Amino acid sequence: MTTLKGKPMTEETFPGRIEVSPTAIASLAGQAVVECYGVVGMANRNLRDGIAEILPRGNYRRGIDVKFVDQHIVIDLYVVIQHGTRISEVAHGIMNRVKYIVEKAVGFPVTQVNVHVQGLHVEESES
Numbered sequence: 001m002t003t004l005k006g007k008p009m010t011e012e013t014f015p016g017r018i019e020v021s022p023t024a025i026a027s028l029a030g031q032a033v034v035e036c037y038g039v040v041g042m043a044n045r046n047l048r049d050g051i052a053e054i055l056p057r058g059n060y061r062r063g064i065d066v067k068f069v070d071q072h073i074v075i076d077l078y079v080v081i082q083h084g085t086r087i088s089e090v091a092h093g094i095m096n097r098v099k100y101i102v103e104k105a106v107g108f109p110v111t112q113v114n115v116h117v118q119g120l121h122v123e124e125s126e127s
Contacts, residue, residue: 020106022066029064029075029113032101038081038090043118045078072111073102079115083122091115 033039042063065076075098081090095113102110 020108022068023061025066025073025075025102025106026061026064028102028105029066029077029098030061032098033064033077033079033094036090036094036097038085039094040080040082040121043078043080045076045116045118069111072109073106074112074114075102075110076114076116078118080119080121081117083120087117091117 030042033042044062045065063078067074067076077094077098079094081087094115098113099110
């Protein structure tokens with residue numbers, strides 16, 4: 001039976017089962033996010049002193065929360081985007097890309113992709 005974290009997804013019977021870990025989904029989502037226009041990087045979901053810390057590449061899981069709700073995937077992303085970009089457009093781009101990439105790779109529906117903008121990155125001007 002095909003399962004998502006041990007829950008049946010269809011009535012069809014298969015000679016085994018498929019389990020997809022939240023860590024695997026977070027890795028897919030993290031890679032999709034950092035390739036989006038306007039994204040500087042992933043941020044820790046806990047702001048320290050009101051400052052968003054950009055996580056080093058490859059350590060995205062701290063900036064992504066994956067939950068399984070009623071046989072669907074819910075993803076929360078914590079990001080830092082480039083100052084001067086339209087926040088709403090960048091966020092919608094992230095939502096669409098992550099939903100597409102995860103559904104294509106995993107084969108299970110993603111019902112929500114929530115983007116939490118933890119900060120804006122401002123380029124330091126050279127004087």
